[in-house]
Amino acid sequence: MRDVGSHHFIKNSAGGHSVLVPQPSDDQHDPLNWSPMWKGLAMFCATLVSFAQGMGPLSLAPMFGDYIEAFDSDLPSVVQFTGIAILILGFSNFIWVPIQTCFGRRPVLIFSSLICFGSSIWRAKATSYGSFMGACVVNGIGAGPAETAQPTIIADIIFLHDRGKYQTLYFVFYFGSLMVGPIIAGPMAEKLGWQSFWWLNTALLAFTTLCCIFLFPETRYNNRSRSQQGLDSSSPQLKAGSPENLQDEPTSIDKNSPVDHVETPTEAQEQTTTQDKDNLAPVLTHEDPWLGRGKPSKSQWKLAQPYEGSLFLEFWHPWKLFAFPIVEFAAFVVSWSASVFLTVNLTQSQAFAEPPYNFSSSKIGLFNIALLVGTLIGLFTAGPLSDAVAARLTKRRGGIREPEMRLLAMVPYVILMIVGNVVVAVGYEHHWDWKVIVFIGYTCVGIQVAALPAISSTYAIDSYKPITGAIFINITVNKNVWGYGFSKFITPWIISDGYIPPILTNMALTTFFCLTGVIFWYYGKTFRKWTKDSKMHLM
Numbered sequence: 275m276r277d278v279g280s281h282h283f284i285k286n287s288a289g290g291h292s293v294l295v296p297q298p299s300d301d302q303h304d305p306l307n308w309s310p311m312w313k314g315l316a317m318f319c320a321t322l323v324s325f326a327q328g329m330g331p332l333s334l335a336p337m338f339g340d341y342i343e344a345f346d347s348d349l350p351s352v353v354q355f356t357g358i359a360i361l362i363l364g365f366s367n368f369i370w371v372p373i374q375t376c377f378g379r380r381p382v383l384i385f386s387s388l389i390c391f392g393s394s395i396w397r398a399k400a401t402s403y404g405s406f407m408g409a410c411v412v413n414g415i416g417a418g419p420a421e422t423a424q425p426t427i428i429a430d431i432i433f434l435h436d437r438g439k440y441q442t443l444y445f446v447f448y449f450g451s452l453m454v455g456p457i458i459a460g461p462m463a464e465k466l467g468w469q470s471f472w473w474l475n476t477a478l479l480a481f482t483t484l485c486c487i488f489l490f491p492e493t494r495y496n497n498r499s500r501s502q503q504g505l506d507s508s509s510p511q512l513k514a515g516s517p518e519n520l521q522d523e524p525t526s527i528d529k530n531s532p533v534d535h536v537e538t539p540t541e542a543q544e545q546t547t548t549q550d551k552d553n554l555a556p557v558l559t560h561e562d563p564w565l566g567r568g569k570p571s572k573s574q575w576k577l578a579q580p581y582e583g584s585l586f587l588e589f590w591h592p593w594k595l596f597a598f599p600i601v602e603f604a605a606f607v608v609s610w611s612a613s614v615f616l617t618v619n620l621t622q623s624q625a626f627a628e629p630p631y632n633f634s635s636s637k638i639g640l641f642n643i644a645l646l647v648g649t650l651i652g653l654f655t656a657g658p659l660s661d662a663v664a665a666r667l668t669k670r671r672g673g674i675r676e677p678e679m680r681l682l683a684m685v686p687y688v689i690l691m692i693v694g695n696v697v698v699a700v701g702y703e704h705h706w707d708w709k710v711i712v713f714i715g716y717t718c719v720g721i722q723v724a725a726l727p728a729i730s731s732t733y734a735i736d737s738y739k740p741i742t743g744a745i746f747i748n749i750t751v752n753k754n755v756w757g758y759g760f761s762k763f764i765t766p767w768i769i770s771d772g773y774i775p776p777i778l779t780n781m782a783l784t785t786f787f788c789l790t791g792v793i794f795w796y797y798g799k800t801f802r803k804w805t806k807d808s809k810m811h812l813m
Contacts, residue, residue, distance in 0.1 A: 307568040312491070313431050317440070319482075319490035320424040323383050324444060325451040326482040327390050327420035330397075330413055330475050331359040332616075333455025336639035338623045340468040345403040350765050353620060355410050357761030362414025363421070364754025370418045371426075371743040372588030378494045378579035379427055382419050383486040389416030391479040398472035420448060422746040429735060429742040430493040437735065438664070438680065442657030442728040446649045449615060449723050453645040456619070460639020491570035492579055592747035599801040600677075601748055603787075603794055604734035607684075609753035610784035611726040614691060616757050617777055618645065618698060618719050620764055625702045625773070633708075644712045648720020652687075656725035659683045660732065677736035678798040680729055681791045687725040688788045694718030695781035702773040726788065733794075737802055 308316075334341070334355050341352040374382040393416055396409035424444045432440045459471040573579075595601045622641060626633045660683040667679040697715035700706070734745050760780070767776045794801070 308431070309567055309569060312569055315489050316427060316431060316491065316493055317443075319383065319485050320427045321443065321447050322482050322485055323387060324420050324424045324448045325454075326475075326478050327386065327417040328448050328451035329455040329478070330390065330394060330472075331363060331410075331417055332356055332452040332619055333459040333471065333475075335619050335623050336456050336460030336635040337463045337468045337471070339627065339635060340463050341406070344468070345406065347403055349624065351403070353761055353765055355407065356620065357758045358407065359410045359414040359417070360754045360761065361758035362411050363417050364751045364757075366415045366418035367422045367747045367750050368589055368592070369415075371422050371592070371747050372585045374419070374423065374426060374494070375588050375743055376581055376583045376585055378492045379423060379430075380486070380490060380492045380574075380576075381578040383423060383490060384483060384577070386416050386419045386423075387479055387483040387486055391476060391483060392416075394472050394476040394479055398469045398476065418750070420451075421750045422743055424448075425731065425735065425746050426743045427493050429739055430495070436661070438661040438728070438732045439657035441732040441735070442653055442660075442724060445728045445731075446653040446724045449612070449720075449727075450646055450649050452615070452619065453642045453649065453720070456622075456639045456642045457646070458639070460634075461636040464634060464636040491574040492576070493574075494579055588744070591741060591744040592751070595741070595744055595748045598738070598805055600737050600794065600798060601734050601745055603790060604730040604745070605749045605752040606787040607730035607791075608727040608749045609756050610780070610787050611691065611723055612753050613756055613760055613780055614695060614719055614784055615645070615723040616760060617695075617764065617780055618716060620761060621698075621702065621768065621773070621777075624765065624768065626708065630705055631708060641708075641712045641716060644716035645720040645723075648717040648722075649724040650720075651717075652721045652724025652728075655721075656683065656687065656728050660729045676799060677733050677802075678795050680733050680736070681795050681798075684726060684729050684788060684791055687722045687729075688785065690718045691722035691726065691784060691788075692781060694722060695777055695784075699774045699777035699781075702777075730791075737798075738805075 334352070338349060338352050341355065342348060345352070370382050370386060390413060393409050393413035396412065397406060400406035400409055425441065428437065428440045428444065458474070459468075462468075462471045462474065622638055623635070625631070626638050626641070627635075660680045663683045664675065664679040667682075668675045694715050694717070697706075698711060698719065701711035701715060731745070731749060734749075735742050738745060764776050
């Protein structure tokens, strides 16, 4: 790392290329030169959408008994309320992500929240199994952006060196909503009836919609205006000695580069910040008095931005990504790490409502506090740890940043994932004290589900930042198809063979996909070279 004026420069390797990039302003094409207040508001709204839209679909576990009674059904049937919503939610992003790419993030956040708002009212008023299932389907369609919008917004406005922290923030609030939902739903169902939770959820979604309308400006950057702006940026460029020294020097790279950051002038790579003893090297400084002082323009408050790109191509891109090894690695790690959490969500009522525990839905819901505490531990450790590990390895490599450097941070969380699964499976099977299962097993599950998805997906984004939305379609479809299948067979499998075989089989698959990270540690750059000429980098 080299200090140049007021900025640090780090070599970044992506798509098979290594370049010297400035930190913290590592993307000179970033049009969102907003003040921290505006970026904070944008992140608040994006996080609120992830939380509010995610809270409903997996809040049903403590209320399964109420639905069985209300709709004269059985446990496998009411578990499908969760499974169907998960399946539809994943595939709905084939609609939402192309819209957010071609028309902007703002209309997606607003209209998806409105759909979730309507589906929540429908759930509260449902009087039959079929009606409630219909509401679950609509909820799945509306809740898709909970899994894809915030990562795209993070890529829009957050610099490389902080991306790991914000990706962890996203996963904590998204998975946290899946934990808070049951915590609230259980006691409300017991005291006020199961409909009361859905009215609360309706109010939260109404608040979310209003926040998106009045507090969230558009974060998508219009590529057509980029070519018009050229060097006429509002931020002054690097200056060395006199202005003539840099007049003919390129200060940016074309957007078609496979690298998601800007290569600085040659002088920035060769000169230091002070003159040498012979005054042969000019002083190089970076003057940007407007950095971090901007605000959204009026056009960014429009309901939608001018159409840009191709909806057809945006629909096709996620399918193409199935051939990208790094994207597939992230998809499988996220999918199976999430399925570890799904296991706990789907089995807690089955395990704790039966003898010898005989716990009420209210108490079962409160057990999810341990999961929530675990995700908070993951929040405060995983993102900073992956960023710190990458920064340290960058320094040891002489300033060269490789996306694979984050992978090392997965190791402690894989161990915690294994511990959590073993404690839950064996504890359920042999009726251990509930405190051991909840305090140790559930907490470890919460930690790993905040950490492993964040680290692996950030690795994929570092490698292919321009297609963040398409990456998360791939991840979400993979995760939710497996989640739907898992919800179909886990309950009958447990009834047939007990808790240990299905839970530990899922754990073994999760461990296997995480261990493939060793391959990417050694050959990740080779895989990125395979795709460096892909048109994905032209987006």
